Amino acid sequence: DGPLVSIRDARLHYRVGGALSALSGRSNVVKAVDGVSFDIRRGEGVGLLGESGCGKTSMGRLLLKLEKPTGGTILFDGEDVSALRGRALKTYRARTQLIFQNPFDAANPRFSIRSILAEPLENAGIAKAEHDARIIAALELVRLSQPRQYLDRFPHQLSGGQLQRVVMARALILQPDFVVADEPVSMLDVSVRAGVLNVFRDVRDRLGLTAIYISHDLALVRYVCERTIVMYLGKVMEDGPTEDIVREPLHPYTNALVSAVPVPHPDQSHAPLPIGRGAPDPRNPPSGCVFRDRCPRAFDRCAVEVPALREVGTRQVACHLF
Ligand code: SF4
Numbered sequence: 001d002g003p004l005v006s007i008r009d010a011r012l013h014y015r016v017g018g019a020l021s022a023l024s025g026r027s028n029v030v031k032a033v034d035g036v037s038f039d040i041r042r043g044e045g046v047g048l049l050g051e052s053g054c055g056k057t058s059m060g061r062l063l064l065k066l067e068k069p070t071g072g073t074i075l076f077d078g079e080d081v082s083a084l085r086g087r088a089l090k091t092y093r094a095r096t097q098l099i100f101q102n103p104f105d106a107a108n109p110r111f112s113i114r115s116i117l118a119e120p121l122e123n124a125g126i127a128k129a130e131h132d133a134r135i136i137a138a139l140e141l142v143r144l145s146q147p148r149q150y151l152d153r154f155p156h157q158l159s160g161g162q163l164q165r166v167v168m169a170r171a172l173i174l175q176p177d178f179v180v181a182d183e184p185v186s187m188l189d190v191s192v193r194a195g196v197l198n199v200f201r202d203v204r205d206r207l208g209l210t211a212i213y214i215s216h217d218l219a220l221v222r223y224v225c226e227r228t229i230v231m232y233l234g235k236v237m238e239d240g241p242t243e244d245i246v247r248e249p250l251h252p253y254t255n256a257l258v259s260a261v262p263v264p265h266p267d268q269s270h271a272p273l274p275i276g277r278g279a280p281d282p283r284n285p286p287s288g289c290v291f292r293d294r295c296p297r298a299f300d301r302c303a304v305e306v307p308a309l310r311e312v313g314t315r316q317v318a319c320h321l322f
Contacts, residue, residue, distance in 0.1 A: 001042060002078060003039035003040055003041050003042070004040055004041065004042045004044075004076065004077060004177065004178060004210045005039065005040040005063065005074070005075070005076055005178065005210070006039045006040075006073075006074070006075040007036060007037055007038055007039070007062075007063070007072070007073075007074050007075075008037050008072055008073050008074075008075075009035050009036070009037055009071065009072035009073070010033055010035070010036045010037070010059070010062055010069050010071070010072035010073070010074060011031070011033055011034055011035060011036075011069055011070050011071035011072050012031075012032045012033040012055075012058050012062055012067060012069055012070055012234075013029050013030065013031050013032070013034070013070045013071075014029070014030055014032065014070070015028050015029055015030075016028050016029075016030055016283065017283075027283045027284060028283060029283065030282045030283055031233070031234045031282065031285070032055050032058035032234055032282070033055045033058050033059050033062060033069070033234050034055070034233070034234035034235050035072070035234075035235065036055075036059060036072075036231075036234070036235065036236055037072075037236075037309075038229060038236065038239060040178075040210055040212070041210075042177075042208075042210055043208045043209070043210055044210055044211075044226070044227060045204055045209075045210075045211045045213065045224060045225040045226055045227065046211070046212050046213070046225055046227045046228070046229060047212075047213045047214075047215060047220075047221030047222075047224070047225035047227070047228040047229065047242065048060065048212055048213070048214045048215070048229050048231060049215060049216070049217075049218060049221050049228055049229065049230050049231065049257065050216065050230060050231040050232055050257075051216055051232075052216060053233075053282055054231040054232050054233060054234070055231050055233065055234040055235075056214045056215075056231050057182055057214060058234075059214075059231065060098070060180040060182055060212060060214050062074060063096075063178075063180055063212065064096050064097075064098055064180055065081050065082070065084070065089075065092070065096075066098070068082065069082065076092060076095075076096070076178070077095075077177075079092075094120075094124055094174045094176065095174075095176050095177045095178060096176055096177070096178045096179070096180070097171035097172070097174075097176045097178070097179050097180070098171065098179075098180050098181075098182065099167060099168055099171045099179060099180070099181040099182065099184045100167060100182060100184070101182050101183040101184065101186055101187055102187045103155075103160060103163040103164040103166070103167045103187070104155065104160070104163065104187075106167045106170075107155040107163055107166065107167060107170075108155075109154065109155050109156060110154075111154070111155075112151065112152050112153065112154055113150045113151055113152070113153050113154070113155075113158075113166055114131075114132075114135060114151040114152065116155075116166065116170055117134075117135040117138060117139075117166070117169060117170050117173055118131050118135065119170075120170060120173055120174050121134060121135075121173065121174070124174055132151070134173060135147075135151065135169075135173070136148065136151075138169035138170070138172055138173040139165075139166070139169050141169060141172060141203060141206075142165040142166075142168045142169045142172070142199050142203065143165070143199050143202075144162065144165050144166070144169075150162075150166070159192070160187065160188045160189060160192065161188055161189070161192030161195060161196055164184060164185070164188060164196050165196065165199060168184070168196075168199065168200070168203070172203060172207070175207065176209070177209070177210055178209070178210045178211070178212075179209055179210075179211045179212070180211070180212045180214065181200065181211060181212070181213050181214065182214045183214055183215055183216070184196065184200070184213075185197060185220065186215075186216075186217075193220075197220065197223055197224055200213075200224055201223070201224050204224075211224075211225075213225050218246070218257050218258060218260075221242065222242050222243075222246055225242055226241060226242055226243075227239070227240065227241055227242060228240065228241075228242045228245050230245070230251065230253060230254045230257065232253050232290060232291050233280075233282055233285050233290040233291075234282070234290075235290055235318065236309055236316070236318060237251045237253045237254060237291065237317070237318050237319070238250060238251040238253075238254045238315060238316065238317050238318070239309070239315055239316045240313075240314050240315020240316065241314055241315065244313075244314050244315060245258070245315065246258055250312060250315070250317045250319070250321075250322060251291075251317050251318065251319050252291065252295045252296060252297050252319065252321075253291050253294075253295070256294075280293055280294075286303070287303055287304065288301075288302050288303045288304050288305055288306055288307075289302040289303075289305075289306065289307050289318075289319070289320070290306075297321060299320070301320050302320055305320065307319050307320050310322060
C-alpha cells in the first residue's frame with residue numbers, strides 16, 4: 001500500500017494589508033505554507049511542531065481541504081484532493097476529520113450532546129434508528145462513563161475535558177481514516193490534559209487511525225506521536241522519528257525547541273525558547289535560510305542559499321550544516 005497522504009511542494013500564499021503595506025516597501029504576501037513535501041503512512045501519528053505563525057495550522061487546513069493550496073498537490077489515498085467533487089468529496093469529508101482547539105467553539109451551545117453527535121450521522125444518511133447506539137458507542141470510545149447521561153445535556157453543562165471528549169467522539173463517529181487534531185488540549189486545564197491525551201492515544205491504537213497532531217509543545221507531541229515534523233515560517237526544518245529528534249536534534253531550530261522542554265510530560269509547560277524573540281515578520285522572511293536571523297550557528301552561505309531538505313540518517317533536515 002502507498003502512503004495515505006502524499007504532499008508535494010504544497011504552497012499557501014496569500015495577500016494581506018493592501019496598498020498601504022505595499023507603499024511601506026514591505027511585501028504583502030504571506031507564505032503560510034511554502035514548498036512543503038512529505039508522506040504519511042497508514043496508521044502513522046505525526047506531530048506538526050512549531051511556534052505560532054510557523055504554518056502548522058495552515059498545513060492542517062490544506063490537508064483537510066478547508067483551504068485551497070496556491071501551488072503543489074495533496075494526494076489522499078492516491079487521489080488529488082483538489083479535484084474531488086460530489087460523491088467523492090462527500091466520502092473524503094467522512095474519512096477525514098478535524099478536532100478543534102477549543103471545544104466550546106466546536107460545539108454549538110444550543111444543541112444537546114445528542115444533536116451534536118447526530119449531525120454527522122444525518123449528513124452521512126445513517127438511519128435515525130441507529131443514531132443512539134452509534135452515539136453511545138462513540139462516547140464509550142472516548143471513555144465517558146455512563147454515556148447515556150450526557151445525551152440530553154448541553155455543552156455548558158460539561159467541563160472542558162468532558163466537552164473535548166464529546167468533540168473527539170463527534171470526529172470519530174463515522175470511523176474516519178485520518179484525523180487532524182489542532183492543539184486539542186491547549187485550551188484545557190492542565191490537570192485534565194493527560195486524560196484527554198491518553199484517550200487520543202488509546203483511540204489511535206484501537207482504530208489504527210492515521211493522525212496529525214498540531215502543537216507548539218514538543219512534550220505533547222512526544223507523548224502522542226512517533227514522528228515529528230518541525231516547521232518554521234511555512235517550511236519544514238526537520239522530519240523524523242520523535243525519539244531521535246528529542247535525543248539528538250539536528251536542526252538549530254529543533255535544538256532550541258528541545259532545550260525549551262524541561263521534562264517530557266504533558267503536564268509540564270515549557271521554558272522560553274533560548275533563541276529570543278518570536279519569528280520574524282512572515283511578509284519579510286530573511287533571504288536564504290528563513291531561520292537565519294535567530295540561528296546561533298548561521299554562517300555566510302545561510303544568507304544566500306535556501307537549504308534543501310536532505311536525508312541525514314533516520315530523518316530529513318534543511319540546514320547547510322548537514
Ligand atoms: Fe542556521 Fe544556516 Fe542551518 Fe539555517 S542553514 S539553520 S541559518 S546554520
